[in-house]
Amino acid sequence: MDAAKERVTVLFLSFVSSNWRKFLIPIIIFAALLFFLFFPREQSNSANIVMSDQNPFPELIEEPKLEEIVVDDAPNLIIVDVKGAVLHPGVYTMQEGDRLVDAISAAGGYLPNADSRMLNHAMKLADEFVIYVPLEGEEVPESTLNVVSEPSSTPSTASEGSVNINTSDEAGLMTIPGIGPSKAAAIIAYREEHGLFSATTDLMKVSGIGQKTFDKLESFIKIK
Structure with a gap:
């Protein structure tokens, strides 16, 4: 019995040793099929998921540029x-x-004995504007009252309230919208050196008064 088993074993080993190449190739092919059918598919899917979250060409994407919008809300001061x-x-x-x-209101309001009847409270202010508030019963030059009480867009009123640049002193000249202490002093200095103005346009000969300034002053001044 042992001899028979030994003979069968010898025959099997002999068969395998002579035919192992025939069995090896199918086994390799079968193992390769199993490998490509199962293991690579899971890896491929996971690789695709990872790559889907990444941009393959990051250098081609430009970040949007934020434009700075500067808004100048600062009001013009006078x-x-x-x-x-x-x-x-x-x-x-x-x-x-x-x-x-x-x-x-900025000046604290009127005194109890102020006379504000001739003042136009709705009048728009201009730079270097002079506002004079008289007391009750005080006699004030008509030109002073008109300049601060009537809008300059009314031609007849502007003519009635115009200031004589040949006879007015520094205080009177300063009632003209746009004429401050420095310009009033310059006008008086010009009169003392060159004499009276022969035309309102001669005012442009005064230092600091050009065409644009004169255009604003023209309706408020006179020479006679």
């Missing part, structure tokens, strides 16, 4: 001089578009 029967007379910085009533 300086006005409030005189007379107010609580705090003085020079005040206002905003372009403010009205005469705003300047009066």
